[in-house]
Amino acid sequence: MSAGQKAIRNPLGFSLDELWQARKARYHGLTLDEYKQMLGRQGGRCAICLRSSSTLCHDTGRVRGLLCFSCNSAIGLLQDDSEVIARAARYVN
Numbered sequence: 001m002s003a004g005q006k007a008i009r010n011p012l013g014f015s016l017d018e019l020w021q022a023r024k025a026r027y028h029g030l031t032l033d034e035y036k037q038m039l040g041r042q043g044g045r046c047a048i049c050l051r052s053s054s055t056l057c058h059d060t061g062r063v064r065g066l067l068c069f070s071c072n073s074a075i076g077l078l079q080d081d082s083e084v085i086a087r088a089a090r091y092v093n
């Protein structure tokens with residue numbers, strides 16, 4: 001950093017990760033504690049593919065679990081319909 005640049009500081013002392021989690025929690029309609037508990041129960045992983053992801057998202061409607069962007073998109077494209085998703089699963093087997 002040059003002498004003319006100033007470091008960007010968060011006046012409240014939150015890390016960028018904490019601010020991101022707070023934003024995601026609000027998006028899901030959860031408190032930050034509820035979001036952290038859900039993420040903790042899932043081991044920080046997507047509820048479907050079990051891959052660790054920093055872009056965890058939610059399914060449509062109620063929050064059943066935190067999903068990565070890919071899984072969230074996939075079930076949305078499959079109309080969030082368990083019968084369609086089951087047919088898709090049988091198709092790939």
Ligand SMILES: [Zn+2]
Pocket residue numbers: 046047048049050051067068069070071072
């Ligand atoms: Zn996933």
